[in-house]
Amino acid sequence: MRTQHSQEYFQQAEKVLVGGVNSPVRSFKGVGTQPIVMKYGRGAKLYDYDNNAYTDYCLSWGALILGHANHNAALAAKKTLEKGTSFGTTTREEIEIAKHIVAHVPSMDLVRFVNSGTEAAMSAIRLARGWTKREIVVKFDGCYHGHCDDLLTTAGSGVAQLQASSSLGIPPSHIQNTISLPYNDTETLEETLTKRKDNAACVIIEPVAGNMGVIPAKKEFLQALRRLTRQHGIVLIFDEIMTGFRTSQGCVQSDFGIIPDITCLGKIIGAGFPVGAYGGRKDIMRCLAPLGGVYQAGTFSGNPVVMRSGLAVLRLLTDNFYKKLNRKCEALAASINDYFRENNINAHIAHYNSMMSLRFRREPVENYEDARAAAGGDRYGKLFRHLLHAGIYFPPADLEAFFISGMHTKRDLDALSEALKNFWNPKRKDKTDA
Numbered sequence: 001m002r003t004q005h006s007q008e009y010f011q012q013a014e015k016v017l018v019g020g021v022n023s024p025v026r027s028f029k030g031v032g033t034q035p036i037v038m039k040y041g042r043g044a045k046l047y048d049y050d051n052n053a054y055t056d057y058c059l060s061w062g063a064l065i066l067g068h069a070n071h072n073a074a075l076a077a078k079k080t081l082e083k084g085t086s087f088g089t090t091t092r093e094e095i096e097i098a099k100h101i102v103a104h105v106p107s108m109d110l111v112r113f114v115n116s117g118t119e120a121a122m123s124a125i126r127l128a129r130g131w132t133k134r135e136i137v138v139k140f141d142g143c144y145h146g147h148c149d150d151l152l153t154t155a156g157s158g159v160a161q162l163q164a165s166s167s168l169g170i171p172p173s174h175i176q177n178t179i180s181l182p183y184n185d186t187e188t189l190e191e192t193l194t195k196r197k198d199n200a201a202c203v204i205i206e207p208v209a210g211n212m213g214v215i216p217a218k219k220e221f222l223q224a225l226r227r228l229t230r231q232h233g234i235v236l237i238f239d240e241i242m243t244g245f246r247t248s249q250g251c252v253q254s255d256f257g258i259i260p261d262i263t264c265l266g267k268i269i270g271a272g273f274p275v276g277a278y279g280g281r282k283d284i285m286r287c288l289a290p291l292g293g294v295y296q297a298g299t300f301s302g303n304p305v306v307m308r309s310g311l312a313v314l315r316l317l318t319d320n321f322y323k324k325l326n327r328k329c330e331a332l333a334a335s336i337n338d339y340f341r342e343n344n345i346n347a348h349i350a351h352y353n354s355m356m357s358l359r360f361r362r363e364p365v366e367n368y369e370d371a372r373a374a375a376g377g378d379r380y381g382k383l384f385r386h387l388l389h390a391g392i393y394f395p396p397a398d399l400e401a402f403f404i405s406g407m408h409t410k411r412d413l414d415a416l417s418e419a420l421k422n423f424w425n426p427k428r429k430d431k432t433d434a
């Protein structure tokens, strides 16, 4: 496969962008090959500067549920930007998308738009601290909520141990009030929340984790979390930045029937533009400026171009759309898992509707410790290169979820299935992993 132009562009990028990228995972560090520089996308396909086509399963890290360059979203963006791009005032676009979100996501009575998922999670935590007048934030090992200082702790630190930061540049004071617990472990959760009930401001969780591969929380675990947080007056925040509008119109909270106090959204609601949102119970949201004393602001928040094209996408996401998409994903996962089982291959596809991940072991994965034990390491790099060679673009990092859009055809999914099966076939001719 020729990627000469990509390589030339990437060399230029390295001269002017840090590591040639604007987000570390784009550097292909863990997959042993040069990053591809993409030129354009259409539907389920991405095209690079050497005119190679790839079926895209990364989809801008889950943002593009309708694939690339969706006609309605593009048209909405064009029409809106012709009227001006930013006014620094309230606009109709914000009102309309907020109405749509409030109508569909059960926990969200009032919404505040921001410019990224990181900003949404960071602001939701400030709001929870302001509302409760408490300091401690409880999170779960392996969940990612963006790069806010308070949340970048190393995982697996347990209840009693001191937290360590997972990045340089974060003063210990920023994480001394953060506790990270094992995912899906009700006993540890109960013990911790009971012990910290007077100081815990909030618990933040991905109700279906997507940043340690895909791990749905057990329903009993989420029920216990809801019961305990309510009992102790702790704010429950669902980070649905990845799952929001990915799995259904009401998001994971309606799938499970468990309603948090605050929800964070991002990715899909912006149609591929920068976006984030948080919202929740009226009494809590009213603590936010200008109604209350918790400050949070943004020059570009609720940008009309983003809001209008985001709404154009949301309007296409009907129950029927999800039914069809989720059914396709079920069939794909079943076909690959059957093959693995019949051929005694030590791997499986874990999925929650159209969020999927490949595990390099047979046993189920329930938490971050399991996820690390089931990681592919170098074999993921080999798999990534094998797929790239077959014209398939997977997330360039182990433990990242991959996604299916409404634009992936049966043919695309059959090709993915074949390529994955072929990777484990000992008679495979393609030796890209050599």
Ligand SMILES: Cc1ncc(COP(=O)(O)O)c(C=O)c1O
Residues within 6 Å of the ligand: 061, 116, 117, 118, 119, 121, 144, 145, 146, 147, 206, 210, 211, 239, 240, 241, 242, 266, 267, 275, 276
């Ligand atoms: C669950 C979750 N929360 C928060 C974030 C951060 O969002 P952003 O990258 O838009 O800042 C991400 C990003 O992948 C995410 O998956």
